[in-house]
Amino acid sequence: MAKVLVTGPTGASGQYILERLMTTDHDVRVLALPDSIHRMNFRDRIEIVPGHLHDRQSLDEALAGVEIVFHAALIGPPPALTPERMIEVNAQGTAALVAAAAGRVRRFVLVSSNNVFSPHRSPAVWPLRDEALRMAHGNPQQTALGESLIAAEDAVFDAADRGLFEHCTLRPTVIAGRAGGFIDNLVTGILRGTANLDLQRRMWDVMQWIHGSDLARAALLVAGHPDTANRCFTVAGDQPVTIYDIQAMLWDLMNIGRSGNPHAEIASLNNLGLPKFDSAGLKALGWVPQRTMRDCLAECLGRLEFHSSASLRLPPHMVDS
Amino acid sequence: MTSVLVSETRSRLGAALRDLLAARGLAVAEAGDAASVPPGAALIVTDLAPALMAGAAPRAGLAEDRHARLADLIAATAARGGRVVLVSGPMPLPGVPPVTQAERDARRIEAALAERAAAQAVILRVSDVMDPTDPDLRAAIRALIDASPVAGWPLTDQVQAIGLTDLATAAVAAVQARGVQGKWFDIVHPEAASRVAVQAEAQRIARLLIDPEVTEVQCRPAYPPVTARRDGTAAAEALHVRPRESLFVLLAQAIQGMIAQAVQQGTIPPIRPPMPAVHRALETGALPLAGMTAVVTGATGRIGGAAVRMLLRLGADVVGVARGAAAGARMAAALADEHDFLARQRRRLDAERVRRDGGAPVAGDPGRFRFVPADLADRVALTDLAARLTALAPRIDILIHAAGAISRERQETPQGVEATLALHLLAPVALTRLLAGPLAAAGRAGGAWVVNPVTEAQAEHPFDLADLQSRAAYLPAEVLARAQSGLVAMTGALAEAMAGSGVRIAAVALPAVRTPFLLPLDEPLTGGVTAQQVAQTQREQRRMLMDTPAHAASRLIEVMLAAEFAEAHGCLIRGDAIAGPALPPGDDRARAGALWSACAALSGLPE
Numbered sequence: 001m002a003k004v005l006v007t008g009p010t011g012a013s014g015q016y017i018l019e020r021l022m023t024t025d026h027d028v029r030v031l032a033l034p035d036s037i038h039r040m041n042f043r044d045r046i047e048i049v050p051g052h053l054h055d056r057q058s059l060d061e062a063l064a065g066v067e068i069v070f071h072a073a074l075i076g077p078p079p080a081l082t083p084e085r086m087i088e089v090n091a092q093g094t095a096a097l098v099a100a101a102a103g104r105v106r107r108f109v110l111v112s113s114n115n116v117f118s119p120h121r122s123p124a125v126w127p128l129r130d131e132a133l134r135m136a137h138g139n140p141q142q143t144a145l146g147e148s149l150i151a152a153e154d155a156v157f158d159a160a161d162r163g164l165f166e167h168c169t170l171r172p173t174v175i176a177g178r179a180g181g182f183i184d185n186l187v188t189g190i191l192r193g194t195a196n197l198d199l200q201r202r203m204w205d206v207m208q209w210i211h212g213s214d215l216a217r218a219a220l221l222v223a224g225h226p227d228t229a230n231r232c233f234t235v236a237g238d239q240p241v242t243i244y245d246i247q248a249m250l251w252d253l254m255n256i257g258r259s260g261n262p263h264a265e266i267a268s269l270n271n272l273g274l275p276k277f278d279s280a281g282l283k284a285l286g287w288v289p290q291r292t293m294r295d296c297l298a299e300c301l302g303r304l305e306f307h308s309s310a311s312l313r314l315p316p317h318m319v320d321s
Numbered sequence: 322m323t324s325v326l327v328s329e330t331r332s333r334l335g336a337a338l339r340d341l342l343a344a345r346g347l348a349v350a351e352a353g354d355a356a357s358v359p360p361g362a363a364l365i366v367t368d369l370a371p372a373l374m375a376g377a378a379p380r381a382g383l384a385e386d387r388h389a390r391l392a393d394l395i396a397a398t399a400a401r402g403g404r405v406v407l408v409s410g411p412m413p414l415p416g417v418p419p420v421t422q423a424e425r426d427a428r429r430i431e432a433a434l435a436e437r438a439a440a441q442a443v444i445l446r447v448s449d450v451m452d453p454t455d456p457d458l459r460a461a462i463r464a465l466i467d468a469s470p471v472a473g474w475p476l477t478d479q480v481q482a483i484g485l486t487d488l489a490t491a492a493v494a495a496v497q498a499r500g501v502q503g504k505w506f507d508i509v510h511p512e513a514a515s516r517v518a519v520q521a522e523a524q525r526i527a528r529l530l531i532d533p534e535v536t537e538v539q540c541r542p543a544y545p546p547v548t549a550r551r552d553g554t555a556a557a558e559a560l561h562v563r564p565r566e567s568l569f570v571l572l573a574q575a576i577q578g579m580i581a582q583a584v585q586q587g588t589i590p591p592i593r594p595p596m597p598a599v600h601r602a603l604e605t606g607a608l609p610l611a612g613m614t615a616v617v618t619g620a621t622g623r624i625g626g627a628a629v630r631m632l633l634r635l636g637a638d639v640v641g642v643a644r645g646a647a648a649g650a651r652m653a654a655a656l657a658d659e660h661d662f663l664a665r666q667r668r669r670l671d672a673e674r675v676r677r678d679g680g681a682p683v684a685g686d687p688g689r690f691r692f693v694p695a696d697l698a699d700r701v702a703l704t705d706l707a708a709r710l711t712a713l714a715p716r717i718d719i720l721i722h723a724a725g726a727i728s729r730e731r732q733e734t735p736q737g738v739e740a741t742l743a744l745h746l747l748a749p750v751a752l753t754r755l756l757a758g759p760l761a762a763a764g765r766a767g768g769a770w771v772v773n774p775v776t777e778a779q780a781e782h783p784f785d786l787a788d789l790q791s792r793a794a795y796l797p798a799e800v801l802a803r804a805q806s807g808l809v810a811m812t813g814a815l816a817e818a819m820a821g822s823g824v825r826i827a828a829v830a831l832p833a834v835r836t837p838f839l840l841p842l843d844e845p846l847t848g849g850v851t852a853q854q855v856a857q858t859q860r861e862q863r864r865m866l867m868d869t870p871a872h873a874a875s876r877l878i879e880v881m882l883a884a885e886f887a888e889a890h891g892c893l894i895r896g897d898a899i900a901g902p903a904l905p906p907g908d909d910r911a912r913a914g915a916l917w918s919a920c921a922a923l924s925g926l927p928e
Contacts (some may be wrong), residue, residue, distance in 0.1 A: 048919075080865065082864075082865065083835060083865075118596050118600065118604075119594065119595075121535060123529055124529065124592045131607070133601065135597075140867055140869060144835075147871055157669060241771065268567065269541045269543060
């Protein structure tokens with residue numbers, strides 16, 4: 001079967017793409033930072049090239065004989081990142097990978113983000129579609145992230161334009177799963193009562209979380225599909241939720257069997273019920289998200305409980321206090 | 322797997338059931354005649370359900386022959402061991418008679434049909450079935466929003482609805498659930514609302530879904546609670562399905578569909594998310610500045626460089642000016658290399674726009690860049706520069722003064738003028754005046770723009786006529802702020818001088834931007850390694866709050882492209898709006914006049 005390369009194989013999306021590839025016949029190779037190899041899954045079944053995106057030699061080694069690249073080595077907050085770092089990894093790193101892969105690989109699957117889209121605050125312009133216009137916006141860190149991602153996309157689009165490979169660009173919303181730093185912060189804030197829910201309602205507006213496994217299924221689907229060449233796909237879950245809905249769902253999860261959720265009312269008042277994102281392109285190919293918000297939150301609660309469990313003696317500096 | 326027969330699939334419920342059953346992998350068919358009922362097949366009867374939308378033409382009662390056919394089907398199904406599910410009308414509530422003829426018919430016929438099923442039928446009772454795609458429901462909601470007296474829905478003072486998908490799910494569950502035969506269940510969503518609340522909410526949602534400019538969080542008002550008349554919990558427990566779609570969500574879906582349909586038919590224009598003109602032009606490959614020439618000082622800086630790149634992408638040829646010749650040459654080489662990339666990008670974005678929105682393709686390429694080195698603080702170099710620029714560009718459509726430099730100690734130009742003043746106030750004013758010819762040529766042709774970026778701090782540090790050159794205490798940040806405060810005032814003065822020439826000038830207040838500009842002012846870090854790391858992290862955190870250079874540059878260029886800034890001549894722009902005249906009428910004109918004279922004198926220009 002085809003040889004494929006995954007960059008960022010320990011990241012939020014990369015680890016699920018790697019996992020999904022284990023169920024196929026592909027020969028899998030990963031390009032990974034040396035510091036991350038010890039926590040790589042499936043080490044006995046994949047080929048590992050230690051290196052980084054700015055090292056042409058490791059890129060050449062990683063790309064030898066590769067037909068499909070899954071580029072998931074893009075970064076974003078949390079944790080807080082400097083704009084210089086985001087430009088270095090997302091914009092320049094992607095450009096370097098594209099330059100090395102040009103003319104060598106058949107298909108380049110880029111895991112970008114819905115952060116590239118212009119603000120779609122008003123429900124009058126929902127759902128946001130695959131072909132929506134892009135614009136970096138938000139607070140300075142979000143703007144810097146958006147700029148670095150748009151630059152990464154532009155490098156990929158240009159190479160595809162010149163016929164050097166075909167691209168499929170995925171733009172997922174919030175990614176839930178094992179490496180869900182953003183959702184961990186969100187849930188922790190709600191559980192501790194430290195989150196300013198009003199502010200967060202404004203900041204995050206309506207979200208449609210997508211589980212990493214669903215994103216991975218989408219990635220593999222578009223990588224091998226004849227109709228997906230040189231197209232962009234929004235990858236979003238089906239359940240539009242606000243921070244208040246998450247609070248209500250957490251209560252439900254922690255109060256199984258009880259009724260009378262005290263947070264249900266404010267959640268209902270804040271949610272029009274209309275989806276903000278529409279993965280129309282992917283759904284036309286037969287893809288549907290399978291993991292629900294409840295699954296994502298239950299997984300997150302399990303992870304947080306593990307980290308704070310008294311029976312697990314983690315050294316103090318590893319336990320967030 | 323059980324095969325399932327649906328008594329008719331022409332109605333919305335019938336069609337929804339067929340689709341849902343097929344999606345679940347059940348073999349589904351429209352029921353033929355009684356003889357063709359397979360053994361063990363289940364039958365879902367939808368004919369009894371009252372009109373899903375009471376506002377539609379009242380449904381005639383079930384025709385007699387249809388009645389007979391149904392009766393035979395039901396008997397046959399029951400006889401062959403299959404489950405019978407009747408979707409019927411609501412049980413009358415005490416004091417609330419059946420409202421529609423269809424409901425009355427349903428009550429009458431239901432009893433007869435149920436008896437044919439040997440009282441083993443499962444009866445699902447519904448009243449308000451809301452299908453957001455139903456044109457009759459949409460018409461009724463429209464009438465409700467318009468407060469038309471003929472609004473046929475809601476029928477009573479209270480609405481407790483069930484979504485079509487939820488009802489279909491319940492029907493499928495009724496086919497398979499145990500212990501439900503011979504029983505009836507109310508299939509309703511627990512949430513009920515008064516007619517008044519539904520109308521108010523429909524109107525609120527309609528307003529919301531038409532307006533793309535809404536940025537505030539929109540919350541549904543807490544309408545006075547209404548006790549739901551029907552209880553769907555028995556159904557939920559027995560069938561193990563709970564309705565998911567509440568009345569308000571179904572309402573929003575229906576209204577959203579109505580608006581989408583109106584857009585498709587051309588009744589209302591497409592609703593687009595608001596976007597600054599610069600970004601829209603960049604992302605659609607438009608060339609609004611095609612054929613224009615721009616001059617950007619401070620071109621090798623972050624903001625200047627970002628502005629140069631944006632101007633090129635928008636079609637303008639750009640002449641960049643900065644002090645460092647080597648950096649400028651590198652920049653020119655890099656942009657020359659990048660030209661083909663930008664041209665391809667523009668063509669691709671234009672092609673996407675045509676695919677998405679229609680219209681004709683726009684031909685053209687990004688502009689070309691040239692670099693001219695000059696130290697703007699040096700009066701002689703500035704005069705030379707103006708002459709060179711005038712020769713290079715007989716017409717200058719855009720002039721952006723983005724040059725800036727700051728130092729910890731007071732420095733003087735070769736002419737003995739304080740350097741910060743020379744660069745941030747004298748240079749922009751003098752260069753604008755010296756380039757009056759080329760600017761006016763553009764002004765006559767279609768308009769020209771001069772843009773002066775300033776910091777927010779200038780508002781707090783008015784220029785000091787008594788000590789323009791900061792010979793007293795030298796605090797670099799304050800000196801800069803005072804110079805820029807002077808520039809704002811001079812923007813107003815220049816505006817008056819240019820009135821009627823077609824040349825417009827504005828000052829744009831920018832928040833702190835993440836550039837190396839202020840780095841010379843950073844104190845060297847002291848203390849041990851840890852203390853230095855902490856201090857460095859704090860510095861980094863402060864710098865993280867600063868705007869990106871590209872965003873700042875887009876704010877400067879927005880002045881030339883956005884309709885809301887068309888009247889910004891002589892104004893100070895802050896954020897997305899015109900803050901006011903750069904030289905407010907109430908201000909001391911003598912002071913401004915004195916500053917004008919001082920600038921002229923220091924720059925060697927006439928009054």
